[in-house]
Amino acid sequence: MAPSTPPSPSSASAPAGRDPHDHADRAASFDRDADLYAQVRPTYPRDAVEWLLPAGVRRVLDLAAGTGKLTEVVVDLVAAGTDVVAVDPSSPMLGELSARLPGVTTHQGTAERLPLPDASVDAVLVAQAWHWFDVDAAATEIARVLRPGGTLGVVWNDRDTAVDWVARFGEILHRGDRLEPAAGHVPLTGVGDPFTAVEAATFRWVDRLPAGALRVLAGTRSFLLTLPDDERAARLAEVDALEATHPDLVGRAEVELPYVTSAYRARRR
Ligand SMILES: C[S@@+](CC[C@H](N)C(=O)[O-])C[C@H]1O[C@@H](n2cnc3c(N)ncnc32)[C@H](O)[C@@H]1O
Structure with a gap:
């Protein structure tokens, strides 16, 4: 849930040497400002x-769980025990996840080398992270830890760029980004022989953020997390200008940010 007043975006420098066009650097960028991520990223x-x-x-298993945005919903939905x-x-x-969800067991690890035994889970869920994996290695590991008949579920929140200000916001976030040049995810297709065919579904919803939180949200994106400080500051200033001038945003105490959530599932044979 969004805070009633926006937190201050970090002015700390990105760790030295992070390259915004390098896949590994981008995947590792989330170490910075995890607290802000937890506060403003969508559920x-x-x-x-x-x-x-x-x-x-x-x-x-919530894989690539981050601060626990998806984990929290899972905990809410599953039966006690x-x-x-x-x-x-x-x-x-x-650390953010554990502070919010102390009942969840956490392991530091990657999709390509899961720290779990064979056939030990009924579902592996991945939110907003499949694109950071070595997909072949991850699919092999997920097939290993899933029980037969278990489910792989992959989900992304995409901002709904049919709305004018949202499209403009996305242009600020993605301009010049060679790894994620557009606002939407790449659809998940096959995940290999251990799995049945992939099924897909979409869900529309609206997130509500306090005025001023758009720049914080922008600052949690991996591209901005790895941009040199002056370029990051310039993008954040563009977000401020958008919020101060766009007719759908100016003077609003709360911003309504529409999302299209795309979900994919396949069963372990
Ligand atoms: C955009 S965040 C998504 C976090 C969370 N699932 C959510 O929906 O808010 C991407 C996450 O993927 C993690 N990640 C990056 N590379 C990974 C890998 N190879 N294996 C597992 N997780 C990875 C990052 O540390 C980060 O927490």
């Missing part, structure tokens, strides 16, 4: 998570 709609979760799960486990390579992100 996931309940109906999408229900669609992803198989009935009667006993153990669920269900074991919810979170894996992420970022210690600061997992």
